[in-house]
Amino acid sequence: MAIKHLDVLKLLAAAGLVEAIDGDVKRCAHWARLGPGAAAREPAQIGAEVMGNVLLRWNCILQADPAEVAPLYVHKTALALAVCLHRQGFADAELTDAAVAAIAALNAAVALNDTFHRRSADIETLLRSPALMPARRPSQAKAHTAWRAGDVVAMQVGDRHHAFHVLEVSQGAPIVEFYDIVQDTPLAWEHLQGVIARGERLNDGRAYVDRHALYGLQYQPDPAHQFRLLASGIAQGPDNAHLARRSGLYAVTDIFRMARELLP
Template structure:
């Protein structure tokens, strides 16, 4: 049995591909920074779960989708040479749940014990860095989106799309929310700038690679409104340093923290 054979049995192609892409990106950078597997995992796992906990902890996501996500996380961590005992235990429970609810095929049911043994087996560490997935986006200029990070929500306006549908160039609204904000809560907000050590707050835009699916398979990104002509006002901010920062979905976690909580 292979990783892909197990993933195919989940009948969730876009879900498993999204997690695979995320892990390929995170593993690539972890292997650039660290040689030790445990240190690589300590870099990967918090960033991965900051994104996929938006599924696992969401109240409005179906339980079946959550269980498939848990199994996919376990199998794909194994594929990239890692394991996490908590995720693996939850994956075993998820297999039992899906079988009890008769969600997947007879073949999944018949091979469940084999899948469990596979998940619990020792993974083989990668010998070389994985390829970073090609970047493509289905978001468009004028989209206003919500981005969840841990228990808070941030909103951003997409000014344009770089390259040939490669990455949205966005600017954040100056607001932090306990739930997905409405357009009415955002339309009169100005832009959030980056506060520099000099005390000057400057226009801050980001070209975000990996911001792909709409709707987002990880439930982290939500489209609030499309075709918005007017971006958040930033005339109160000083000129930016460069056009924009080039980041990915996971670097964006750090940038949101630095933008809204510079003292953390």
Template sequence: MRHQQILDKLAAPLLVRALNEDLARWVGWQLVAVPEDHRDLGQRVIPPILTRWRCLLDSDDTAAETRHRGWVAMAVLLHRYGLTDQAVTAHASAAIDSLNRDVVLSDAFARQSPAIKDFLSAPPPPLTRRPRRPGTLTLLRPGDVVSIQVEASFHAAFVREVAGGNEYPVIEFYAGRFGRPPTFGELSGRAAGDRGGARFGVVGLTYLPDPANQVRAVASGHRQPPLGIDPGPGEGRYTMTDIIRLQHVIERLFREA
């Protein structure tokens, strides 16, 4: 049995592709950051990946069968990259049972479910090379306004431009945090999160709708960015980051909000 055979049987190509892109990019970055020691790779990879994807995996707003597919895909892709997590594997096993009980997937998936569970329970082979960096082509456009969830908080951002040959959006955060996705009316006339310091080029901020359910559309074609002052000479137009590191950026930027 191969990882891709299981993933294909989930019949969720966009979800699998987006999750694989997040993992491949983040695992690759961690292998570059600490190339000499892979022993704690799982601790550096799994928690931030789960923070992003729990917006789908644990959400009551997500269809049950989508959550179940997500848990199985998470376990399979972690296994592909030489990683495992007991809680994720347990969720995936229960999700397999639910998908079969509700007859969501094919007969072949149901027949092979015991083998799939055994496959995921076995220790994964160690990763021998850095994953290939996935290409990016963002679907966001200038004037889009989005809400980004981290844990139980929501943060709004305005797409100022698309850079790198349509590879990634440059966003600017509005001030404040919200307990639910903000409405456009709540953002109109709102200041920027920080003078010139709330602008980020975000690699991996690719899809809208976001398969991880972390990024949600608020408005499109809006012409008024957050109110604020442009960066001064020598301050830089924006800071480069990616969709996983952005979560830490948000926590730092809105620590006092």
């Protein structure tokens, strides 16, 4: 009997990791398939967008230093990503190969139960089968977050590291303001002392206060290791006295669109 996607995910015995990956894949697939022009897009175009957004986040695990992330966690992540993406109709040869290698590594380490070992060939067959996009785009879960006002958070995008302060939480999303700092090595709380707020420069040449409702920032600690808590209970965020004010309180975005904006 052919194995199903949900069966594979259950065999990973990593409910929290699977929930996070599945939610991210569904969020990216939902937005990629939304809008009046979405029906005219080729599945390959939609797939490239979804894969790019999902991997920009989860590569923080897949490409992590082995000294920082346990290899078995990396293998489970690769396999869960491949399965969740395939379930929504998306596949990537490199990720599929990594997932198949992960099956072998998990079996060699006897990390999962006998059923996983026995169904390994079926799992590989599933991953290498054509990925078919469901007729309906996936739904999104109600917004929630475990981050709190006063948290100072590091955010990794590729090889660059940013930081922001959570001002408040509204309707399940942290409202954040970025520090005006970016570097190629991980940030620490000490690096942010005296750093002012990052503004947004508009067409009038002035820099304005730039705040965002960051949907999709849910788990703390973050299973993708993209977001790290640097400090908590910090009442005062970065100084923005040098920035002009505008009528809107904040812009609505999510962690994937924000990551794209922060790419160099």
